[in-house]
Amino acid sequence: MPTIEEVLHIKLEASDPTIAGALHTMLCDFPFTHLVNTLQFTKPEVLVIGCTTYSSEITERVKEAKEHNYGAVYVCASQYTDNDKHEALIAGARDFFSYPISKLILQRALQDYLTNRTVDSSLPRPPKVVAVMGARGGSGTTSVAVNLAACFAKDGSEVALLDFSRPYGDVATFLNTPSKRDRRHVARDLDLINPAYITSTMYHHSSGILALVAPEITMGTGCVVPETVSAILIAAGDAFETIVVDMGSRVDAALYRVLELADASLLIAMPTKPCMNSAKRFVQTITAGGFENFCKLSLVLTGCVSGNTLSKFEIEKTIGVDCITCLPEDQKGTFIAINDGTPYCHIFPESPLSDSIKELAAHLVQHDCPNTAPEKDE
Structure with a gap:
């Protein structure tokens, strides 16, 4: 039997009888959940909201729940738009599900919250999920992602590296992996995504990295859509x-x-000025799209050389995001590592670039990202 600390006290709010009944049955079946009704004095920690058609009232309910210190709020709706999902998440919902929802997906979401809630945060540890994105192609995004993963795996622990680059990804090339299995195999059926299955689909590299690679040929999103992303990250979170x-x-x-x-x-x-402009537009775009959590977003400069005419201050002012490191250029060494299919920091462990990547990894382990919001143009 789960202990008191392992039980989630959940409040269910659903006006539609069908949705309410289905969610109630699922939540009662989980061994680690307890549904709280209005006659009980136990304070619920998690709120699950079910509805037929999403409305602004749901958004306000999510905000209200977060103001009343609910640990997590989940929304499940059968009729909604992408903008509705976005509003719910911005309001504070931990996740948004389409109804009818798979019992397994709901269970994983709640288990993920329970696991993160009970993790001892007294010791420095790497962030659970580190997203690496580029201002434009050729900036070194994959190189940073691969070598950062290699640094996290240095202590012997296995680290997941997920290639969600669209439409094509280069992680397979950087690690010289066979392309027999890729993210399409994982995305075929969300109900089948679990830690064991996703791990079996990944390529095990000698560096300790387990990579979920992109397909060689892809159409459209390449199976990278919000629902798939959530399912994969939840499953990977249980394994890594x-x-x-x-x-x-x-x-x-x-x-x-x-x-x-x-x-x-x-x-x-x-x-460089072209890349700075791209980075500025990137930040402006995600800001216009509703992204506000700039305490988690940091700038990493690559290909830095002495005597660069653009100062760090100018770059930060242009983009509106704090720069936490400048990675020195080593074009020759980088090409050698890529062509060898081995992380750069494994081939050249004592180089200035490797030292900078290690410092970046250490920074992410020991510190919160700078709390910086982009300046709005007048």
């Missing part, structure tokens, strides 16, 4: 201490979902 996500440089619904779920997000850019 740390997850590094390579998001590429596309701004879409999948990126917003990863930004919402990530504990730290890194925007990769080079110290």
